[in-house]
Amino acid sequence: MDSPSSSTGPQPIVNSRPGGRRRSILSDFLSDSLPQPSSFLSTSPGIAREILTQDIAECSSSDDDDEQAAASDAESASGPADAKLAFHPNGIVWGAGCSLVPTHSRDRPVPNPHEVEESLHAELSLLRDNAILPPKHRRPRTTNAFARLYRRNFSTKVRDHEGPIVPDVAVETTPMLREIPPTPGPEEIERRFEFAVAHHEIRTTWQREAKTLIQYSTPLIATFLMHYSVTIGSVLTVGRLGLVELAAVNLATMTASITCYVPVQGLATCLDTLCAQAYGSGHKHLVGLQAQRMTWLLWILMVPIALLWWFSEPILAALVPSKETASLAATFLRVLIAGMPGVAMLESGKRFVQSQGLFKATTYALMMGAPLSFLQNWLFVFKFGWGFVGAAAAMAITQNLLPLLLVLYVWLVDGSRCWNGFSRKALRNWGPMIKLALPGMIMIEAQFSVLEVLTLCAGQFGTSQLAAQSILVTVTSTSFNIPFPLAIATSTRVANLIGADLSQAAKVTAKVSIIAACMVGCFNLLLFTTFRDLLPRIFTDDVEVIRIASQALLVCGVMQVFDAIAAVAHGLLRGIGQQAIGSYANLFSYYLVALPISLSTAFALGWRLTGLWAGITVGLLCVSVIELAYLHQTDWEVAAAQAADRLRSEDVAEVKLRRHSHSSYHMEV
Template identity: 45%
Template sequence: MSRPVKQPLAERSWGFGTSYRSQLGSFTTSTPIAEASIAQDLRDDQGDVSQAVAQDGSEDDDDSEPSTVRPEYSMAGSYRRPSFVASGIRATAGAPAQSAEPRRLTKQERETALAEERSLLRDNQLIPPKHPRKDSHSSGNFGERLGKRISNTSTGLGRRRTGDEESALSSTEEGPEASETTALLGSPEQPYGGEDTPENITKKWEEAVASGKIQTTWQRETKVLARYSRSLILTFMLQYSLTVASIFTVGHIGKVELGAVSLASMTANITGYAVYQGLATSLDTLCAQAYGSGKRTLVGLQMQRMVYFLWVMTVPIGVIWLFGTQILEAIVPEKETAALAGLYLKIILVGAPGYAAFESGKRFVQAQGLFSATLYVLLVCAPLNAFLNWLFVWQFGWGFVGAPIAVAFTENLLPVCLFLYVRFVDGRECWGGFSKKAFKNWGPMVRLALPGLAMVLAEYLAFEILTLSSSWISSTHLAAQSVLSTLSVLTFQIPFPMSIAASTRIANLIGATLSDAAKMSAKVALVAACFVGTLNIIILSSLRNYLPWLFTNDADVANLVAKVLPICAAFQLFDALAANCNGILRGLGKQEIGGWVGLFSYYVVAIPVSFGTCFGLHWDLYGLWAGPAIALGMVSTIEGWYIYKTSWEKAVEDATRRNIMG
């Protein structure tokens, strides 16, 4: 194949190990809607500046950069597509709108990129090691070097060496004499032989990639994926704990309460949280585009628009939640369960505006590469949420209503903590203050948001329908379904973050035209998925008689969970493989394959099989979980075969073509 065109380092820095910036950032391709929106904002901003100049006779100082300045671009940014993370009953990854402009690199990203390139050059012996062993450059093996040293030493026993002997010995032990290139290469005593300069690393990297000398190993890829995954896993666990905390605390009151909190969470996810998360995905494009425009305060303007838009959407959401009892009573046969679920919805409505602001704020900091901000906020709010659930439900004796009060309080605390992070830690430079322009130019934002909303709702509904269906069996089955869903999603919080890490690594390697390295990374990801899936099987199977009691004191519910749990355990391997196959496809830029395969498997296969076996064959919960088990097996098989047949060289060519066109 033809050799892809190389880019300067500033335009193709990898972003390796850069917290979550590249892990959850957006791959970028041209999006006319986003381009038109940002262009309009830039024209409005330029108009304000021109008006100020006309009035004052001079342009006021502005911390933001001119829109004509072309920012530094990341190669990872030149081949990234949006990766959306949903925090509901089943975390999802979709592919909403796409950004037209890559983001500029921060100083930390540039340093991290150089470090990764330096490391690969060193491992491929294209530059000296950081700290070479003494005499490592000498010819011969250890025995020969030892014999030579002994021989040289023996010639001098009993007398002092002459100057010529000292010079010869020094030359033998310390390597070749200095030449006209020594000043450029540096001293062997220095780290990396003195070759560790950005200019030299850039030059050697370009030459090595062009000549195909960069290779990787499974050990290196394992370390990289582990480094990428660990913070993501922690973040996902903390985020999901916001839901688990209520189920833990309320479940021990009774099975009716356990079923009610699960039913209420499901309704809130579908009618509220999924709407917020889906609509906010447009900021993955708009904020990144605004950041790349050179006018950083436009990032804050886009966030303001989304906050106001989501608050407007809270009105119809609030109507649904306020009438939640009546709606659920028409769907669910258990009236007491429906009444408690409706009460839960009414209370958490107080936290809906805060949650909407937090979803928008997340995109605001993510566009700047500050993905650690979300982790720090969750490190504060998640443990506090668990404590408040325990405090309100049991210590204050508020019972069932204590859980939604704790949730509402936490949801309003999330944007406050994020604001404090931006105000006192990092991210303030993209905030230009409140502006009336946030109430204009909503059209592009809405058009970009709708595809993301459709994707998220489709993912949510596939699994939430099972919870709703279990309520038609009995309250015991609904409570057991709540526990089973919680456990299956909890185990999913390990392979799914791993899939995001794999997606990032593979996309970066392909963007660097390293097809063999990307293929190696994909193999490591699949092996890791098999390991994690097998571990989940062992844990759920061996602890099936103990885990249910963590959620409930009801013997009937616990026994039912213990009986059905082996089915959930059985498809853990397929679940982990499917998640990582989706991650690999996203890295290849083929996420639409995963989207269609998933929709077909869940809606054409899983749901009909679940309904047929549950209600037609009267398998109850066994039948409900048979559908997802079969669907996940199909997803992992079809996507795995597609990846096996994929031409990685062609993937590099496609990525290069997109880079040139974008």
């Protein structure tokens, strides 16, 4: 870690040398021999605007819709126009996440009132840190050495790190000196912030960025762990039934993920753009319409998937040698068909509340649903004696319960302003939405499929190996819920700093996040290696499975370091609008590096399960190197300038969209 003074000195934001390349963010870690990057690729929300324009044209004849849109316009006009530093999860909803694979997201969410408020708080903090605004609380002078040491190491204020802190010679005791000027209003904060940015007066410290990342990622970690606990509860319960059952639940859940859950998440990512665009344009009633449309689409697509699950036994029997394992896995899938409607509703519902800034709505639903999931597993499997089928029933019921809890939140607490009831209009205008949704689904599906391949390979080694694979997938997926939220926080913070033309501050955030990723990875490594004999015992009592899982956990522990770095590096790429680079790096590393190594070490060298995870570890190392190398040779000042160009072009398009919607309404009237 660089010292505070070295990373947050008084240099201006733009400090490139004529004819040369400025020092890059990772120049302290990698060599300077990499070539100059090409310009950033611009992303266009044209499809989203096309969908919104068509919906506005169809819905503008409704008086209620227009009154709501007019009220939305008036409400948006009364507040600040921009949300430069809003703490939103940049295209990834709370409670969503895939094991090992970072998800594809959009570049620029449309700010909502919640995000505008958070943006003002962030701008206010930076202004106070740079002494442009007075502090919230006047700090008394002191000669306490501990206080000076604390300020030097943990203070977020820039001036505390510009030079040595000497003991003060006086102590403020006069009440007059303790009075602090009142905090200015939002307009004044915006004016001072823009002035300070224009004059390169805004700097940050690694302490400020570390505090920001911790504040944002901590609730996300809790939320993601609660979301994944639904799967953990079933695996823990089934593991106590027997070896074959533990192997079957892994085969079933991985098959369900690759054929349903991951495609549903990928398709629903288009709502990150559509719902946010509808809300940001002032047509709140269209937020519910977009969510309805996606839900209907997902329900229709689930019909053939349900048929596949119902008749999956011969397919699974052809892929794994154990007929009993294939039969139990097919039974598990048949029961999970009952949870399909809830899966679609939850993915659409999460985007529906997120677009309104209600990021914690899903968290509250999970806080109630996750404990009930564990209770249902105990009741159905052991108390009622349903056995293996009971675990599947508990998962299916929870999948339907979570969206119902989300609906109750919207109905009783907040979010109903964007719901105008069910409408037949949701059955039209599907073409552009599908065109927007397919790329995200294909990319996530392609990245996630490698885990299904490894699961099927593990099944070739016997029931014990497949049962151990279930433990490893569960443990590594759980541990991934620490670096993945950190990556989301990093992506959001960097995107907003770049968008606010604070590229130097974004570099500080990036350095902090990379070091934080290394720390998280090392923590998981220590956890895996220290408790490698204990962790498998949580899932099963079978001695052979424990031995296999314990041996493979050593490799999985090493993988944790590269997994964390790759996740955060991909978050940085999302933050600068280059998530496509990370996606292609994942595809290359998984299919051309990881998969061949996994198959070679597992089958040719006879390493079996350990060999499968050794290939994944090398693949993640490759992803980390590629993404860090790209970040190293990236010119972040150019990225900030191009982000400003994109924002200006999108703002122009947004103004045209608003004018078109108003003109369409008046022509209809």
